[in-house]
Amino acid sequence: MKRIDAQDKLARKLGVLIVGLNGAVSTTFVAGVMAIRKGVAEPVGSLAQMGRIDNGRSNGDGEPIREFVPLASLDNLVFGGWDIRDENCYESAISAGVLNKEDLRRVQTELEQIKPMRGVFDRNYVKNLAGSWTKNTQDKSLIVNKLRQDIRDFKARNKLEDVVVIWLASTEVHKPVLRIHERLEDFEKAIEGNHADISPCMLYAYAAIAENTPFINGAPNLGPDIPALIDYSRRKGVPIAGKDMKTGQTLLKTAIAPMLKARMLGLRGWYSINILGNGDGCVLDDPQSFKAKQESKLSVLDGILKPGQHSALYGNFHHKVCIDYYPPSGDNKESWDNIDIFGWLGYPMQIKIDFLCRDSILAAPIVLDLALFMDLARRCGLSGVQEWLSFYFKSPMGSSEHDLFAQLRNLNDALRSMKTIISSAEEESGSRLMSNEMRL
Amino acid sequence: MKRIDAQDKLARKLGVLIVGLNGAVSTTFVAGVMAIRKGVAEPVGSLAQMGRIDNGRSNGDGEPIREFVPLASLDNLVFGGWDIRDENCYESAISAGVLNKEDLRRVQTELEQIKPMRGVFDRNYVKNLAGSWTKNTQDKSLIVNKLRQDIRDFKARNKLEDVVVIWLASTEVHKPVLRIHERLEDFEKAIEGNHADISPCMLYAYAAIAENTPFINGAPNLGPDIPALIDYSRRKGVPIAGKDMKTGQTLLKTAIAPMLKARMLGLRGWYSINILGNGDGCVLDDPQSFKAKQESKLSVLDGILKPGQHSALYGNFHHKVCIDYYPPSGDNKESWDNIDIFGWLGYPMQIKIDFLCRDSILAAPIVLDLALFMDLARRCGLSGVQEWLSFYFKSPMGSSEHDLFAQLRNLNDALRSMKTIISSAEEESGSRLMSNEMRL
Amino acid sequence: MKRIDAQDKLARKLGVLIVGLNGAVSTTFVAGVMAIRKGVAEPVGSLAQMGRIDNGRSNGDGEPIREFVPLASLDNLVFGGWDIRDENCYESAISAGVLNKEDLRRVQTELEQIKPMRGVFDRNYVKNLAGSWTKNTQDKSLIVNKLRQDIRDFKARNKLEDVVVIWLASTEVHKPVLRIHERLEDFEKAIEGNHADISPCMLYAYAAIAENTPFINGAPNLGPDIPALIDYSRRKGVPIAGKDMKTGQTLLKTAIAPMLKARMLGLRGWYSINILGNGDGCVLDDPQSFKAKQESKLSVLDGILKPGQHSALYGNFHHKVCIDYYPPSGDNKESWDNIDIFGWLGYPMQIKIDFLCRDSILAAPIVLDLALFMDLARRCGLSGVQEWLSFYFKSPMGSSEHDLFAQLRNLNDALRSMKTIISSAEEESGSRLMSNEMRL
Amino acid sequence: MKRIDAQDKLARKLGVLIVGLNGAVSTTFVAGVMAIRKGVAEPVGSLAQMGRIDNGRSNGDGEPIREFVPLASLDNLVFGGWDIRDENCYESAISAGVLNKEDLRRVQTELEQIKPMRGVFDRNYVKNLAGSWTKNTQDKSLIVNKLRQDIRDFKARNKLEDVVVIWLASTEVHKPVLRIHERLEDFEKAIEGNHADISPCMLYAYAAIAENTPFINGAPNLGPDIPALIDYSRRKGVPIAGKDMKTGQTLLKTAIAPMLKARMLGLRGWYSINILGNGDGCVLDDPQSFKAKQESKLSVLDGILKPGQHSALYGNFHHKVCIDYYPPSGDNKESWDNIDIFGWLGYPMQIKIDFLCRDSILAAPIVLDLALFMDLARRCGLSGVQEWLSFYFKSPMGSSEHDLFAQLRNLNDALRSMKTIISSAEEESGSRLMSNEMRL
16 A cells, blocks of 8 residues: 655655646745755745654654655755746746745746646636636546646656645635535546536646646635545545645634633634735635635634534634735735633623735745645555645645644644654665655 | 542532732632622633543543532632731722622622731832731741631631632742742741741742642742742642733733744744733832743743744744833733744744733633642642643743643643542542532 | 894703614713713713814814803703604613613613604615614605604604704615705605605605704715705705714724825825624625715725825825624724825835724714704804814715814814804894803 | 025025934935935925925915925935944945835945044943944034034035034933023033033034034934024024924824814823834933933823813823834834723723834935925024924924924915015015026
8 A cells, every 4th residue: 555665765856736836826935945945045834844843742842844754855846837827937926026026036047947837717717817828628528638648748848756736726716515526427427528517626636636646725615625536536545635725814813712712711703804915815806706715714713612512602703704805915915803702700802913924925835835745645655635734724624623733733643653654664675765865 | 649538528618718819810700709609600711610621632622621520619619818908809809990890799798708817018029019907027937827827717717628828919029049949948947037038928838838738829929939849848748839820911922822833934023012000010010020020921932932943933033021000901901912923935924913801800710720720639649839730820830831732731631640540549449429529 | 144033042952853863872972961961971072062162273272162152051952853663762772782781870760751753764775674663654745744743743842942853873775866866846756756766864854954953964875965955955044964973983084194194105005994793783784785884984085185186195095995794892893994105215104003992982972063063053044064064974065175184173163153153143132141041 | 684595596405414324214315315316216205395285274285385485406405414333325224224225226326425424422322322433532612613614514515505404313311401501601611611411412403503504303302402502593593493203103193182182082091112123222222312202202192182271081191102122123113002092971992003114214204304494494584493393393392282283284384484485585686586496
């Protein structure tokens, strides 16, 4: 079952294929890795690069994670992907306005070489965007074939064994899970039949799995989070993960809510607004896209506070989440939370939090971690939904755990398990080379 | 070694002796317990009353804690204490202005019956207060004798076996640990010699331990946190705990800092101010009293972020904590934090938190938990510093763990250990009565 | 033309008829006047009661306004009105939850005696409410007649000469000005024809004017702000005023925007949210009602900043206003503003304002001022739209002046003019009694 | 008396001599003027450049101020000054970190040519700084002579008739007005006697006045605000102005307080903190320097609210102002205000304002306006304290008016008066050339 073999012993490259290659998060991620490679910046926010772990049960500060398990080296990442605009990564990064020009100029040459393949675009799933650089077909079978060919070409062109695919494109409109999403057979028939309820994200996910490539969904839309694709990923032995990366406001929420619960402080209401002015904000200005995001953001409190078991404290709170498109903010997303709590004898108190964050700056290291950890998981033979990565998601697939600190424990536990798997594999093969060389 | 015996099998009373009985926290605590007994209010904020625990290693939501371990029942608490003002608890509660009159009137009769014994007052330790209802001696040996007699009288008067003493009086001025605080023999000689560096809080702690009574220090001053008294508590088999209850701003800090660290987000600066208008604020307006508080508040970040192991992220941040006496706030303490963080490639972001809290509302349930848990610890035979109660303190004695969630895990582990102790004791005595009857 | 005559020389009573008598603002206003009469509270927020004026051109601090001009005394106010719920004012005040019970109990007897007449209710104009205590007809002519009779009956019952009518009912849905609202004749025909575009507020306004009674519109819906009714008020010699009382967020906005302009600081964006949990919030949860409010709130910035004359600074800013129904806030409306400004060389800065206000507490003294000043205006012979009261309104009828301080100057100027009118009238009648006796 | 003569008819140059030439405000001002001249930036925040005025009494939006009165053109400004560090303006601007490098590089050549003359440094007046580029004498008479010579040299070198001197150096420690500061004769004797209570700022002011040069004090220390120097400025016919430029928090305060008063809302408390991390913050970390600043900041509320005339509303409020040195903020000064107000019946409400401002960005255009307006005043023959410039100061010399909007009216009135003076002068000389050519 385990697939840790000879080729791991050499300094392997890892391909990272991004859907939405020219978006703000994508270019911030790629440009950042370039800058870090050059030694002019640090991978702040990346647990895989800067975190530590120990063998105990605590979230301790022992060995660096990247020495604890054999992760791909930043020097060996190869970037590619799809987009619906035909720009190179440097142009996109400039227009995203996240990183300043001075920083981008240092990696201009590298970024200019990265250009997207034609993307899949379906108007029914994103209202507020238009695409020109798209696959010139709407036939979903054909699209799947093209995407699979894209993945194979990318591997061949770059001489890669290992690739991960990550969806960083715009949020698709909210859709329910339907009959056709249940069984793999029906799903494949629906693709054949060009069914309207098969979204672009599902097509990418299907193609990736078919190519034995881990798939990560960074947005709140369903994508691989349907029974048919979960089943397919298990059958193919491919790990999948998602959905909706937990960056600003929700990250805070999943730290504050456990605090309230730790101290048994009650909650009457939690009012959250977000103002953001980048492309993401523009897409979410469409009510249907917003709905997908909102549902994702609303679910976390119940998961942590468990109203059923704590009805006196959490049985009856109002939770509101609003997102407003406000161009002056640009990528500097800002969230404001008003939290109405109550303490001893029910007396009311309030916490108000203004988070002046930067969406892409928070998201980029998550993309890095997900790419590295999913690749590790695949090499350790893990398949299906990776619940242990719920730490990174607002709506973690396969898990109702939203408490950030519990999620971190789960992540650490999983890393320890994988270390054990790797050690056994090494012992079998009579060698300790793997983990060492991986670090090159 | 274990002292869980026959008398536990009966519905025992627990005496709670409070130093500073007429302060805002004390009266809010006592009035609250009265109201909860009457069924007109809930013990919100009390883990002992509303929390849940399971036997696993998680912070799960299993059995109610008060069914998991045999805690004293709220109906069986008996209140008393010392103060330097001669008022009954109802008068003090009214002038504290924390609970509204309507709520206080419901428990007026009960509160009026609770009156303080004469307190120990030493001008050198609290500048901004004056006391009239004090022990009429400054001889420290004599004071110790009187305090011990007070405890014995209180027990006799109320037919009590079990008592805990808790310091909820004003913060004493900041003092270093000196030679005389090191060895018990020297400390006792210093009392004899009426040494200026023996503070009132130390006298109360010494007297309590001498009477085999657990002692809790809710303020940031040294009190029992000196080698001589720690040693004494171990020799006498008495548990002690402290110091400085973690209520508002620091509570938040110990949840936010673990979040930053979980995500490997860097910290450039953390600016914290507090405005408060109650008696506590007035006392802290004296720079020396403030210093004790400030040191207590400053220590938590390093304990969590571990700059030594994470120098790129936490090696160089500015941490400022200010407290201002601002009468319009009354007991409604407000804290404002500006947190300068950085993410991917070092890009800056900010979190600003305004916590409109109520000091006494947050502190009262902590007092309850500490009283109940310290009594449990004593019955389980634990002695010396109770590190597992660090969850409740800004400057936990005997522990450098400040991460709220790690502290909660430690607390839960300790409760599980005590349950094991109790179960063994019950098995030995061939009975399961204890835990059941404790709940009466 | 002037109508300052003999009866002014006696201590006259002033009737205040409120549409929406049982709402939060209304009961807070009425209960407050009762409490002030008893000497247990102060009319804070009322310029008419606490403000000062001098004869110069400044907003100086000379004579009290209530001595400067002959206003009706609080002791001589008589309250009545209409509502669609049949409750007395005490019951409504309790359920509004604005004033605390202790304060309300002091004026319970007086409040219980005030009960509403049956109100006009039209489902098409308020979606989120239901009414049981309504005029039992939908015929608009009949309704006008009943309202006129109500006013006459109220005068007769209380032996009143002077009455003002003020709309404090819920915001009606947003409607444009149509043909039928242009000419009085067409408007009256539309009433006859039971036209759907004649709203309840218009019917009240028409009835009041017909009865020579000043009419004030406290809500953002059109009401009297249509050519037909403005014309009618001039013909009948009746003053009218409106619309949408300027209380919390907009009040702040009309002070901050003049500051920016005074210093020639540029504006990129102004993002405003409101969270409120009272009945008003519930009504505004309906998008059409909200639209009326939103338009009212959006207009103020252009009026102050004059983008046309200052295009480099104000030619291109984003102004967003959101209102969210959030029950935990109750009547404690909270607004949060994020203001993106720029200074020297275009460098950006931000102002963030959190206003924890109380809607009814801010509105009640405005109601008082409007009632007293409109009565004064009528006695001074003023008719038609009273632009000088724009100080109190978000969307002042007949004025594009939104700068709070310019509005205050206009108000003071108008008071000085009225004083001149009054002095001339007194001289004519050879007496200075009027202003003196008014104060009784 | 008026000195508007022939030379005004030519395009005159205006010299601006800055004490503290290398500080953050100074370099931001100078670099900004350079950039505006090049057409790459706008003089946002400058009333003189972007404001409008009309001939009526309102703060209307008529003619541009710079066309209304004959101000020196930005193209004709010549910069110089003193500092205690020997750096050119480009180096200083880079290390100030206010303007970004890209913007500074555009004016690098111009900035590099501006270098300070040796400054006056007296350790007793600034604790937290050290100076190396100083006049090499501590003899105060000698210093005065050197400063006068500096001014004459600067004029000669640049062929200037008109110069203004502005103090933008660090805040000197707080000192009271003493006997020696009262009469000019005594003051001059004290200089002779090298008296310790003659501060550097006083020496600069004295030298400027002696050279018939207007002097502006941008800091809160006394400087020219002593009877002896006010008298001297009148005798010499030189205008002077000060003190402490009103930029961030106090600017807001003087807009919010008039709003409260306009609406007769009461005030219980106003708590203000500032965090700043630039050199100014470091100097103010010294308690004595801070005291000067604090007194300046505290005075404004009483001046606006007039507690004597409004005792029920403003007779008893707590006003606290704190400044904290917090390096992570850099020049991005941040202020947080908590304002406890009360309304109808005394019910409490709160306003909380977080102002993320930039000290130098707000101050630079004030420096420009003061230089241009003081030059205009001198040419119009005004001398002594210019109260009409109180609009720009926290502690305006010669005025107790703190209301921003009243100050703006006074400024506009003064400009109208000067226009009249100029028009008369032009009529006398039979020409309208002056104002036209000034604009060249």
